[in-house]
Amino acid sequence: MTQPVRILAFAGSLRRDSYNKRLVAIAAHGARAAGAHVDVLDLRDFPMPIFDEDLERDSGMPETARAFKAQLVAHEGLLLACPEYNSSITAALKNAIDWASRAAPGDPPLVAFRGKIAALMSASPGGFGGLRGLVTVRSILGNIGVLVLPDQVVVAKAHEAFEADGRLKDSRQHASVEHLGAELVSVVARLTGKPGGPPAATSAPGGASRKGPAR
Ligand SMILES: Cc1cc2nc3c(=O)[nH]c(=O)nc-3n(C[C@H](O)[C@H](O)[C@H](O)COP(=O)(O)O)c2cc1C
Numbered sequence: 001m002t003q004p005v006r007i008l009a010f011a012g013s014l015r016r017d018s019y020n021k022r023l024v025a026i027a028a029h030g031a032r033a034a035g036a037h038v039d040v041l042d043l044r045d046f047p048m049p050i051f052d053e054d055l056e057r058d059s060g061m062p063e064t065a066r067a068f069k070a071q072l073v074a075h076e077g078l079l080l081a082c083p084e085y086n087s088s089i090t091a092a093l094k095n096a097i098d099w100a101s102r103a104a105p106g107d108p109p110l111v112a113f114r115g116k117i118a119a120l121m122s123a124s125p126g127g128f129g130g131l132r133g134l135v136t137v138r139s140i141l142g143n144i145g146v147l148v149l150p151d152q153v154v155v156a157k158a159h160e161a162f163e164a165d166g167r168l169k170d171s172r173q174h175a176s177v178e179h180l181g182a183e184l185v186s187v188v189a190r191l192t193g194k195p196g197g198p199p200a201a202t203s204a205p206g207g208a209s210r211k212g213p214a215r
Contacts, residue, residue, distance in 0.1 A: 005036040005188045005196040007181075008075035012082040012093030012137070014044045019123035019158035020081035020130075022166050023177055027079050027121060027153075030178030034185035035196045038079070041071060043092055050091075051098040065099035072100055072112035077188040078146070079181055081121040084133030089140065101144055114145030117191065119184040120152040121177060123161070129154030149187060153180050 009028040011020035021042070028038045046064040049055060061069075072078070083090050100112040108114070118141055122130030131154045138148050153176050155161050161168055168174035189196025 002193075002195055003037070005077060005185050005192065005194045006075040007031045007036045007038045007077040007079055007184065007188070008041065008071055009038055009079035009181075010041045010043060010081075012043065012080065012090045014092050015083075016044070018083070019125075019155070019162065020083050020121070022162055023081040023121045023123050023153075023155060024079065025166055026168065026174060026177040027081070027119070027181035027184075030181030031077075031079060031185050032181075033178070034182035036077070036181075036185040036188075038181075039071070039075065041068075043068075043096060046096065048095055048099055051095055056102065061099060061102060061104070065096070065102075066104075068096055069100040069102075069112045072116070076116060076192055076194075077184050078116055078118040079121075079184055080118060080137070081123065082130065082133055082137045084122060084124055084126075084128075084130035087132045088136045089133055093137070094140070097140060097144070110145050113141070115147075116145070117147045117149065117184065117188050119149045119180050121154070121180060122152075123155040123158035125157060125159040127156050129156035129158070147191075149180075149184060151180060151183060153177050 009024045011018050011024050013020045028040050031038045046068040048062055048065045120134050122134050124130040141148050163169055185196040
């Protein structure tokens with residue numbers, strides 16, 4: 001039997017109580033409901049030194065970076081929720097991308113990224129919801145061969161946005177995040193020929209919380 005679409009979902013935050021990790025859980029639920037196999041990882045479980053070419057030459061790729069890269073290689077789709085730090089990507093996420101972009105002997109170039117399909121989200125206590133950081137994340141991923149979906153979801157005022165059980169208080173916004181996960185599965189399924197259902201909703205819900213890419 002054909003294997004389902006494989007989606008790797010994670011946040012660009014190390015913080016234990018991360019709002020972006022909560023978004024990942026919601027979107028992962030939407031992706032599973034659309035028929036994907038979804039693995040959720042926590043960057044905190046892959047502590048990596050700051051990328052340094054001298055360290056790489058002398059010691060090779062750290063085991064944690066190798067394991068993170070292997071996770072990327074094993075999945076076709078990426079569901080990412082990225083905090084915005086000083087209008088940009090977090091150091092933790094950029095560092096993980098830098099390590100995973102390095103080729104092991106015999107690797108095709110950018111094997112962890114080229115041909116992958118990604119959907120982006122962000123949550124922030126601020127009024128823009130991390131939208132500016134997603135511009136940077138989208139640019140980086142596009143430049144290393146990832147096809148990033150045009151649709152993305154941002155959650156502003158994240159400190160007020162979630163219920164204690166992890167759901168978003170705004171049901172339309174919650175549906176938007178689930179829909180993004182399902183939409184990713186649908187696109188990956190169409191591009192890979194693997195099974196994956198249509199998006200959970202036929203029209204995009206979410207109103208003001210649903211924003212296209214800022215260009
Ligand atoms: C160093 C630093 C810089 C930040 N810069 C921004 C920013 O530019 N825009 C923003 O909306 N929030 C900014 N924040 C606030 C984060 O959005 C907030 O800490 C958020 O909770 C991080 O996401 P997380 O909950 O998933 O860890 C910054 C936080 C830190 C620690």
